[in-house]
Amino acid sequence: MMTEDVIRSLRRRRLYNKVFSLLFMASALVATITLVVIYSTLIYESAGFFQHVSIVEFLTSPKWTVLFDEKHFGVLPIFNATLLTSVIAIALAAPAGLAAAIFLSEYASLRIRSVIKPVIETLSGIPTVVYGYFALYFLTPEFLRLVVPDLGIHNALATGLMIGVLILPIVASISDDALLAVPSDLRLGAYALGARKIDVTLRIVVPAALSGITASIILAFARAMGETMIAAIAGGFRPILTIDVKQSMETMTAFIAQVATGDAPQGTIEYQSLFAVGLFLLLTTAVLNFVGLRVVKRWAIRY
Amino acid sequence: MGDQVLRRRRVKIIMDKALPILLSIGVFIGVATVAALLIDVVLGGWHRLSPELVMNYPSARPTEAGMRSAILGTIYTVGLAAVICIPLSIATAFYLTEFSGTGRLPSILRYNIANLAGVPSIIFGVVGLGFLVYGLGLGRSIIAGAFTLAILTLPLVTVTCIEAIKTVPDDLRFGAYALGATKLQVARRILLPRALPMMLTGGILGVSRAIGEAAPILVISGLLFIREDPASLFDRFTVMPLQLFNWISRPQMAFRELASAGIIVLLLILLALNATAIILRHKLTKRLTE
Numbered sequence: 001m002m003t004e005d006v007i008r009s010l011r012r013r014r015l016y017n018k019v020f021s022l023l024f025m026a027s028a029l030v031a032t033i034t035l036v037v038i039y040s041t042l043i044y045e046s047a048g049f050f051q052h053v054s055i056v057e058f059l060t061s062p063k064w065t066v067l068f069d070e071k072h073f074g075v076l077p078i079f080n081a082t083l084l085t086s087v088i089a090i091a092l093a094a095p096a097g098l099a100a101a102i103f104l105s106e107y108a109s110l111r112i113r114s115v116i117k118p119v120i121e122t123l124s125g126i127p128t129v130v131y132g133y134f135a136l137y138f139l140t141p142e143f144l145r146l147v148v149p150d151l152g153i154h155n156a157l158a159t160g161l162m163i164g165v166l167i168l169p170i171v172a173s174i175s176d177d178a179l180l181a182v183p184s185d186l187r188l189g190a191y192a193l194g195a196r197k198i199d200v201t202l203r204i205v206v207p208a209a210l211s212g213i214t215a216s217i218i219l220a221f222a223r224a225m226g227e228t229m230i231a232a233i234a235g236g237f238r239p240i241l242t243i244d245v246k247q248s249m250e251t252m253t254a255f256i257a258q259v260a261t262g263d264a265p266q267g268t269i270e271y272q273s274l275f276a277v278g279l280f281l282l283l284t285t286a287v288l289n290f291v292g293l294r295v296v297k298r299w300a301i302r303y
Numbered sequence: 304m305g306d307q308v309l310r311r312r313r314v315k316i317i318m319d320k321a322l323p324i325l326l327s328i329g330v331f332i333g334v335a336t337v338a339a340l341l342i343d344v345v346l347g348g349w350h351r352l353s354p355e356l357v358m359n360y361p362s363a364r365p366t367e368a369g370m371r372s373a374i375l376g377t378i379y380t381v382g383l384a385a386v387i388c389i390p391l392s393i394a395t396a397f398y399l400t401e402f403s404g405t406g407r408l409p410s411i412l413r414y415n416i417a418n419l420a421g422v423p424s425i426i427f428g429v430v431g432l433g434f435l436v437y438g439l440g441l442g443r444s445i446i447a448g449a450f451t452l453a454i455l456t457l458p459l460v461t462v463t464c465i466e467a468i469k470t471v472p473d474d475l476r477f478g479a480y481a482l483g484a485t486k487l488q489v490a491r492r493i494l495l496p497r498a499l500p501m502m503l504t505g506g507i508l509g510v511s512r513a514i515g516e517a518a519p520i521l522v523i524s525g526l527l528f529i530r531e532d533p534a535s536l537f538d539r540f541t542v543m544p545l546q547l548f549n550w551i552s553r554p555q556m557a558f559r560e561l562a563s564a565g566i567i568v569l570l571l572i573l574l575a576l577n578a579t580a581i582i583l584r585h586k587l588t589k590r591l592t593e
Contacts, residue, residue: 013487017485017487021402021486024395024397024398024402025403027394030391030395032411032412034419035422038427042426042433092332096328096329096332099325100329100330107323125511125515127517127573129517129544132551133551133566134343134344136551137559169333172329196315196316198315226425228424228518229517229518229548256522260428260526263525275433278426281425281426282423286418286421289418
């Protein structure tokens with residue numbers, strides 16, 4: 001009687017364990033299944049788009065006028081705008097983020113660090129519509145126009161700089177991790193040879209953490225390319241192929257937002273163009289993320 | 304010759320002292336932006352803060368406009384997203400830390416979680432539109448928005464949950480196994496209670512991220528003018544950041560002020576959430592260590 005109860009309860013325990021083990025595994029599969037759904041949905045709907053538009057036209061035509069009467073389907077203008085704003089963003093975020101990381105890991109006391117690090121991380125927690133508002137109503141009219149008087153209301157410069165502030169914490173926090181992972185033996189060895197702090201920092205620690213720093217910049221760049229609301233609010237909706245950053249220009253993400261604010265019924269070419277642009281954007285950022293994650297992995301093994 | 308060496312030495316000494324000042328410019332850019340942004344928003348919008356801003360429906364007249372439907376839309380979508388995302392993340396974290404072992408499958412799953420984290424948020428909107436709204440026929444509904452936000456925040460919350468489980472000392476786990484506990488018992492009785500505070504912090508982190516996301520919801524729901532409360536999960540909806548986007552896009556000064564006031568409300572909600580996370584974590588951790 002007693003032993004039977006024990007056996008039954010043991011069996012039940014084993015069954016529960018099995019059931020939950022399968023349940024947990026199913027949950028863990030969700031992310032992977034989602035990736036499959038993302039790629040197959042984009043490819044499926046893009047296939048409809050590329051029945052009307054040749055891939056050659058998509059990749060080489062210098063005009064993107066999907067929402068006009070006379071339609072041209074060259075992705076170059078909006079790709080160019082995405083690239084240009086992201087380059088401006090990284091030109092701000094890479095030096096500033098790296099400087100902040102070096103300051104935090106090599107110079108700041110624990111107290112200062114514990115105050116400043118959360119403030120910098122706050123930057124990536126602010127909703128991006130708020131940044132868009134700030135770029136449109138403060139950065140351009142009250143700040144940048146002092147330096148560049150003929151700046152347009154919507155322009156690529158303010159868009160890029162604002163995205164730069166948004167991605168600064170990415171560069172700072174991954175670089176900070178990389179710098180902290182450099183073994184202190186290297187620092188102490190250099191000091192023992194009589195090196196100054198500046199030489200230890202810039203010639204020993206930073207080079208040793210270089211792959212982590214590189215990865216932080218690549219990942220931040222990918223994030224910049226995918227940013228939507230800042231580009232839509234501060235960059236505007238003008239799909240023009242230009243390198244004049246004082247002008248308004250439409251990024252790939254802003255184009256998707258523009259189509260979304262209007263009316264693009266399912267099955268129309270405007271609707272399908274969402275997926276073609278989405279796929280193009282995703283593939284570009286996926287390559288960058290792939291390279292970035294690879295670099296992180298290599299650095300992680302070294303120490 | 305000796306002069307030159309001395310001069311180089313002096314330059315080096317000055318550079319050595321100057322470097323931290325130069326580096327702190329990087330920190331300054333970040334801190335100054337947060338400060339300028341907050342000051343600009345508060346000065347621009349504090350006089351428009353009123354109960355009507357929260358209680359009224361949107362209106363073409365800026366003096367009467369409020370964000371009631373947007374606030375309710377945010378509560379419904381993000382709330383449902385959290386209910387989907389948090390249990391899923393905890394289960395995923397348990398599988399990857401305790402149940403999976405070290406085969407090929409778990410390492411592929413881990414890699415794909417990192418990959419999902421790198422997908423731009425607007426892509427979630429585009430795929431949500433193609434797959435959930437039209438493919439599965441959910442329509443431009445709260446439920447489609449909630450699923451999209453749940454998946455969007457999944458990697459972030461999962462990673463925090465994995466970290467949370469890893470902070471539990473191995474001695475406790477091994478001790479339980481030595482007494483013959485099953486993996487499920489270890490997960491439920493040893494790991495979950497100790498990791499829960501940090502898991503909830505991760506959940507709140509995910510919720511704040513979801514509240515601020517405008518891009519994917521814009522694609523799924525469009526820019527709507529909604530003057531009623533949502534009645535079912537299949538209703539069309541709008542969310543706070545989209546209402547703000549709408550006000551920001553209008554040229555009139557009155558709407559700009561309204562946007563500032565709305566931003567203050569949004570930031571206060573996010574601040575309250577983060578404060579709750581910190582307090583919650585502090586309290587729960589204290590109770591466990593006592």
